[in-house]
Amino acid sequence: MLNIVVCVKAVPDPKEACNIKIDPDTKTLLRCDVPLVLNPLDKHAMEAALQLKAQFEARISVLSMGPPEAGNIVKECLALGADQGYLLSDPAFGGADAYATAFTLAKGIRKIGSFDVIFCGMASSDGSTEWVGPEIATFLGLPVVTLVKKIVECKGASWIVKASVENGYRLAQVKLPAVFTVTRELNTPRTLSFSGIIKARKKDIDHWSLDELGVSSESVGLKGSPTIVSELNAQEENKRQVEILTGTREEKTDMLVQKLVEAGVI
Amino acid sequence: MGTDHRAVWVIAEQINCHLQSVSLQLIGQARKLADQLGTLVEAILLGDKIEQPARQLIAAGADRVYLGNAPELEVYQPELYTQIAVNLASEQQPEIILIGSTDMGRELAPLVAAHLKTGLTAHCIDFVLDKELILEQRIPAYGGLLSIVCPEKRPQMATAAKGVFATPEPDDSRTGEIVLIDIPTDLPGRVKTLEIIREEPQGVPLETASTIVAGGAGAGDIDGWKDICELAAVLNAALGSTRPAVDEGWAELETMIGQSGKMVSPEVYIGVGLSGEQQHMVGIVGARVMVAINNDDKSPIFEQVDYGIVDDCRKFLPALIEQIKQYEEKKNTCE
Numbered sequence: 001m002l003n004i005v006v007c008v009k010a011v012p013d014p015k016e017a018c019n020i021k022i023d024p025d026t027k028t029l030l031r032c033d034v035p036l037v038l039n040p041l042d043k044h045a046m047e048a049a050l051q052l053k054a055q056f057e058a059r060i061s062v063l064s065m066g067p068p069e070a071g072n073i074v075k076e077c078l079a080l081g082a083d084q085g086y087l088l089s090d091p092a093f094g095g096a097d098a099y100a101t102a103f104t105l106a107k108g109i110r111k112i113g114s115f116d117v118i119f120c121g122m123a124s125s126d127g128s129t130e131w132v133g134p135e136i137a138t139f140l141g142l143p144v145v146t147l148v149k150k151i152v153e154c155k156g157a158s159w160i161v162k163a164s165v166e167n168g169y170r171l172a173q174v175k176l177p178a179v180f181t182v183t184r185e186l187n188t189p190r191t192l193s194f195s196g197i198i199k200a201r202k203k204d205i206d207h208w209s210l211d212e213l214g215v216s217s218e219s220v221g222l223k224g225s226p227t228i229v230s231e232l233n234a235q236e237e238n239k240r241q242v243e244i245l246t247g248t249r250e251e252k253t254d255m256l257v258q259k260l261v262e263a264g265v266i
Numbered sequence: 267m268g269t270d271h272r273a274v275w276v277i278a279e280q281i282n283c284h285l286q287s288v289s290l291q292l293i294g295q296a297r298k299l300a301d302q303l304g305t306l307v308e309a310i311l312l313g314d315k316i317e318q319p320a321r322q323l324i325a326a327g328a329d330r331v332y333l334g335n336a337p338e339l340e341v342y343q344p345e346l347y348t349q350i351a352v353n354l355a356s357e358q359q360p361e362i363i364l365i366g367s368t369d370m371g372r373e374l375a376p377l378v379a380a381h382l383k384t385g386l387t388a389h390c391i392d393f394v395l396d397k398e399l400i401l402e403q404r405i406p407a408y409g410g411l412l413s414i415v416c417p418e419k420r421p422q423m424a425t426a427a428k429g430v431f432a433t434p435e436p437d438d439s440r441t442g443e444i445v446l447i448d449i450p451t452d453l454p455g456r457v458k459t460l461e462i463i464r465e466e467p468q469g470v471p472l473e474t475a476s477t478i479v480a481g482g483a484g485a486g487d488i489d490g491w492k493d494i495c496e497l498a499a500v501l502n503a504a505l506g507s508t509r510p511a512v513d514e515g516w517a518e519l520e521t522m523i524g525q526s527g528k529m530v531s532p533e534v535y536i537g538v539g540l541s542g543e544q545q546h547m548v549g550i551v552g553a554r555v556m557v558a559i560n561n562d563d564k565s566p567i568f569e570q571v572d573y574g575i576v577d578d579c580r581k582f583l584p585a586l587i588e589q590i591k592q593y594e595e596k597k598n599t600c601e
């Protein structure tokens with residue numbers, strides 16, 4: 001039996017996240033009420049697990065750290081076909097940087113107990129650091145391959161994967177148990193089915209707090225984070241004085257072609 | 267050199283014995299920081315037959331290069347590279363480690379940071395020492411600039427993309443020390459790079475292009491996107507994209523411009539169907555002429571360009587492409 005853990009994150013809806021802005025006067029964030037959704041790249045991590053489950057006897061555990069509302073995205077993964085959901089939620093986990101996040105998730109994975117393959121999206125849409133997967137691997141003492149775009153060979157305990165590199169790929173061989181962070185190219189995530197949603201109603205989510213994880217409050221959340229935000233500054237964007245080219249469509253194309261000729265493009 | 271501060275490090279990278287430009291750019295930053303701290307710039311460079319790139323690091327400002335020179339280091343090997351960097355850093359305890367956000371750096375940096383139990387900041391666009399000489403690692407976010415610090419743990423670690431910082435002028439008369447390092451042999455061997463294949467990129471490369479046509483979510487669908495590609499083709503421009511265009515699967519990740527993508531510095535930039543979000547715009551450095559095509563006259567992109575067209579790109583682009591073709595034809599017959 002292949003035990004798969006998929007780490008997922010609830011992120012502010014990327015379609016609305018651009019509305020979160022710094023208030024130049026108070027230097028705090030404005031419009032933080034953006035709804036939470038499943039991080040887009042984590043859908044590909046989930047899909048990778050589901051495709052393995054279609055091939056092999058496998059059990060999929062989904063793990064997330066976040067506020068209680070993040071339970072919704074764990075539910076969503078259960079509806080997609082995961083077998084068991086876990087949410088690490090405790091006020092003490094708040095304010096975690098990538099290091100403290102990976103540390104806490106690694107503790108969660110240890111508590112889940114059996115894992116052969118751990119999938120993460122290569123990055124989250126809000127933080128975008130790409131650190132969590134490799135740091136989880138380090139805390140668990142496991143090998144990792146980041147930016148996986150193709151699983152070439154996954155029959156035995158030694159896998160071969162293609163990882164993305166600029167203008168090409170890196171072929172890597174890795175022994176399980178191992179961590180993989182996945183790119184969009186790996187697969188096309190399925191969408192939720194009605195029957196999946198019905199089945200997920202019967203599945204439970206385990207909620208684990210600080211005490212249940214058995215870690216000290218010093219090593220998680222803001223306190224366990226080596227990095228902190230020291231300052232938040234509103235920035236004058238590179239403003240330019242724009243000349244809007246107006247007229248009929250033909251006049252506009254004429255004017256723009258002229259400008260491009262002047263600029264030496266044509 | 268009498269100093270309270272340990273060295274500033276760069277983990278450099280070579281591909282086929284050619285130094286990555288970002289490594290040299292980070293040596294420039296390390297030099298600036300080390301001078302303020304009164305300390306040395308040191309680099310780690312791993313590969314095979316790489317004495318020449320090691321000397322290049324010294325010419326760019328490094329005082330010492332830890333050189334791992336062996337056939338098994340020719341390409342990035344995660345276990346070996348991590349172990350070497352972690353061993354050296356544990357021994358030497360540098361103050362700061364800078365790494366380029368290349369495909370290797372993005373994996374190696376968190377592996378090294380987690381082993382050293384320290385913080386790591388991604389996508390920095392500026393490095394400044396504060397009053398206590400702590401490194402402020404600045405990243406663009408939420409329409410402003412965040413300063414991230416790692417006040418207690420050492421080293422302070424950060425990554426930055428190629429092209430964010432200028433490449434220092436090489437000074438071949440600079441001298442520095444090259445220290446050959448031992449290569450660990452007691453590795454678990456659980457992950458191995460079998461091969462790395464790189465192809466010649468197609469079309470005009472973004473980083474060096476003098477004209478860039480970048481498209482965004484406003485393309486609407488793959489057909490709308492094809493118009494943007496065609497505009498780039500008729501202008502002999504490089505094609506760039508925003509994150510939504512990559513997310514939709516219209517564009518390759520390699521074409522994304524911005525904070526978590528590429529940094530570009532074209533002469534002329536034409537943004538089509540994109541809103542001018544900060545995370546995209548920070549990727550465009552010093553363009554002489556900026557043009558935007560967007561159907562919303564209130565879009566923030568119009569505050570950041572020299573010429574604006576308010577129109578539906580799906581209707582405007584075919585007309586524009588036609589016009590450009592006609593112009594080129596006329597030009598050719600006149601010549």
Ligand SMILES: Cc1cc2nc3c(=O)[nH]c(=O)nc-3n(C[C@H](O)[C@H](O)[C@H](O)COP(=O)(O)OP(=O)(O)OC[C@H]3O[C@@H](n4cnc5c(N)ncnc54)[C@H](O)[C@@H]3O)c2cc1C
Binds near residue numbers: 482484522561
């Ligand atoms: C940590 C982090 C890092 C990020 N890094 C990057 C990065 O490196 N690069 C990047 O690009 N993004 C990045 N993003 C995402 C970024 O914040 C924006 O979401 C993105 O740049 C917006 O892309 P867009 O302008 O194409 O889309 P939108 O903001 O949705 O804008 C679409 C524009 O198209 C216009 N439009 C719509 N229809 C038409 C039409 N028919 N004709 C003409 N115009 C039309 C609209 O008026 C609108 O202005 C990052 C985000 C985060 C949180």
